[in-house]
Amino acid sequence: MTTDTDYHREVDAPGRAELVERVRKKIDALGVDYIYYQYISITGRVMGKAAPARHWETQARKGVQTWMGGVTNVLPDFKGNLIGFDSNAMECIALPDPDTFVQLPWDKRVARVFCTLFYSLEDPNFPGQYYEYDTRGNLKRFDREFREAHNGLHLRVGLEPEMLWLKPEAGEVRPYSGVTEPLAYHIGQFESARDIWMQVSDYARAMGLDMIQGDCEDAPGQIELNYQFDDALPTCDRMTTYRQICAEVARQRGLIACFMAKPFMGYAANGCHHNCSIWTGGEREVQDIVPGELPGMEENWMYSKGGVNEFENTEGGWLPTELGHHVLGGSLKHINALTCIGASTVNSYRRFNDYGLWAPIGANWGLQNRSCTVRISSPDRFEFRAVDSMVNPHLFCGALLKAMDDGIRNKIDPGAPESRNVTEVWQSGGEVNLIPLNLRDALDALKEDEVIRSALPGRLYEVFDEYKQDEWTRFLREVTNWDVEQYLHCVP
Known part of the structure; x- marks a missing residue:
């Protein structure tokens, strides 16, 4: 052997x-x-x-x-x-x-x-x-290859995982089942869920997540807790850990920790925006998150600090560096296939089709423009918004690295930033580029994109497509409440 x-x-x-x-x-x-x-x-x-x-x-x-x-x-x-x-x-x-x-x-x-x-x-x-x-193992290798190909350049990413805390009632979950009212940023509502988010935060710090802020969001029971941004792999590991922590707290309290993209129409969805920047240099440093002896290997509490943010234009303004433009160009060129990875379920596309509730539909980029899928949210980073909280973060970040690599190697120009509200322009009949608005179209986009498919090596793409095509077929084989309400008495 x-x-x-x-x-x-x-x-x-x-x-x-x-x-x-x-x-x-x-x-x-x-x-x-x-x-x-x-x-x-x-x-x-x-x-x-x-x-x-x-x-x-x-x-x-x-x-x-x-x-x-x-x-x-x-x-x-x-x-x-x-x-x-x-x-x-x-x-x-x-x-x-x-x-x-x-x-x-x-x-x-x-x-x-x-x-x-x-x-x-x-x-x-x-x-x-x-x-x-193994999507996590793939990300480890893609990250290493990206650094080697671009002289130590690496992705740092911060996630915004939205989720709902729901109380099942008679075995069912409805919009009014949330532990808070849908009042975004309301401290009174956040305070009413204090025992929950404090328990989550305590567990998170004990497992290496440097919790930095949180708030009550726009849907019933919707809370967003954020942890410090870091290199791609540890950030994705922490996202997985965060979801496990929330599930455990929910079990203890008889609640449901819901990361489903769109549980209820008419309310904001559970997005998971990925805030991305590209760096050279820096050091891994243990953060003083928990007192005393660390309950695990110290690497869990390490974050990348220092270095040079190669995305941010130090001459001022919101437009990124030339390298940053190429990173945006790669992300924009592959935006439809990336959407398939970031919004990977049938339910994900309910989020994009419930207009006026913060979700993007524009296949473009803009400065502080939330109708665009790629948004410059600050001069030092960009936000990829067509991602929800059911995402496999390891798979998505691996795909994002492939898109960035293509943008850098081929010096792809992202074009001018979009200043219009894409949703309003589209609804009024104007010409706009849209991301896929259902899973089937997204799967077709992934099929045609060799660069993003390279983030699913070997038979992984074939198996991923089989899994998701089956999910789409299962959806088509279901008769929903909407079908009954729409067609039960439609004729004569």
């Missing part, structure tokens, strides 16, 4: 053995009995296994065996066939990244660690190679 594989190179990487030893010391000092070995499915769901912590050293080297089809949520299509894989598919290796080890603040007997996936060493075709269905 060859030892010249991606798996072996990862296991034997310089410094990894020391990280494994540091984790053992943390396990013993913190009294951790169990570890979740988790990875990310193609839709952003957290998958994995749990194992006793006493086996840490073995699993840190051999990994945890898990069925290949876990990356598609073990979901059968509408015909009953497993998507992407059959039941005889082999297992793959989930190899833990030791620097992501952290204790769960709600049960300190348990810790979690993120894993990178590899093909089995016995796989007849790709023994020990990186598993291309």
Whole structure:
């Protein structure tokens, strides 16, 4: 059996053995009995296994065996066939990244660690190679390749995850089920949910999220809590962690932590704007977020500080640097396919079709123009707005890196910024460029975009498309309340 594989190179990487030893010391000092070995499915769901912590050293080297089809949520299509894989598919290796080890603040007997996936060493075709269905592992490699190709240039991103805290009533959820009234920025409403958001924030800090602000938003029970921006991979890991924290707080309180893009028409949706800047230099620094001994590896509390923001034009004004223009150009050229990744569900497009509620529809960019999908929200960054809180952030940031790379390599001009309100112009019959307004059109855009498809390497694009085409077909096979209300008495 060859030892010249991606798996072996990862296991034997310089410094990894020391990280494994540091984790053992943390396990013993913190009294951790169990570890979740988790990875990310193609839709952003957290998958994995749990194992006793006493086996840490073995699993840190051999990994945890898990069925290949876990990356598609073990979901059968509408015909009953497993998507992407059959039941005889082999297992793959989930190899833990030791620097992501952290204790769960709600049960300190348990810790979690993120894993990178590899093909089995016995796989007849790709023994020990990186598993291309692993969107988190892909982002790690895309980020490294981007830095190498552009002299250390790297993406830093901050997310704005909106979500609803809902109270189920008689097994149902309705707009009035929110724990707060739909009064944006109202301190009284935010105060009424104080126990919830403070518990979330406490858990988040204990797992490495540097919480910076929060508010009550426009929909019932809608709260947005923000954490400090950082490099792409740790930001995406923290988004995954944040959703897990909210789900745990909801379980404890008998609530629903809802990240669904558009639960209710007529109210603002759950967007997840990605605020992006490109940097050179900087250092990883541990932030003083929690007092005393850190309940995990210190890397969880590290953020990139310093360096040069290569997007911001230091000569003043809101327009970015020449390099920043090329980054925008790449993002604009691939905006429709990026929308498919950022707004990846049937429900996502309810958000764009409920006009006048903050969501973008324009396939263009503007200065402080919220009707545009790409908005310069500050001279030092741009905001990609066609993303909702159900996003797989690792997949989206990987795709965004591919778009930026294309823009930089080919010096793509984004054109002039849009100053009009795109929604108003479109509704009045004017000529505007629109992003896809349903999942089927978005999937068609992704199919035609080779650059963004390269963020879904190997068979990942094929499996992603199969998964989403099945979702679209399931939607078409449903009779909704709207159908009944619209057509029940339509003739004679």
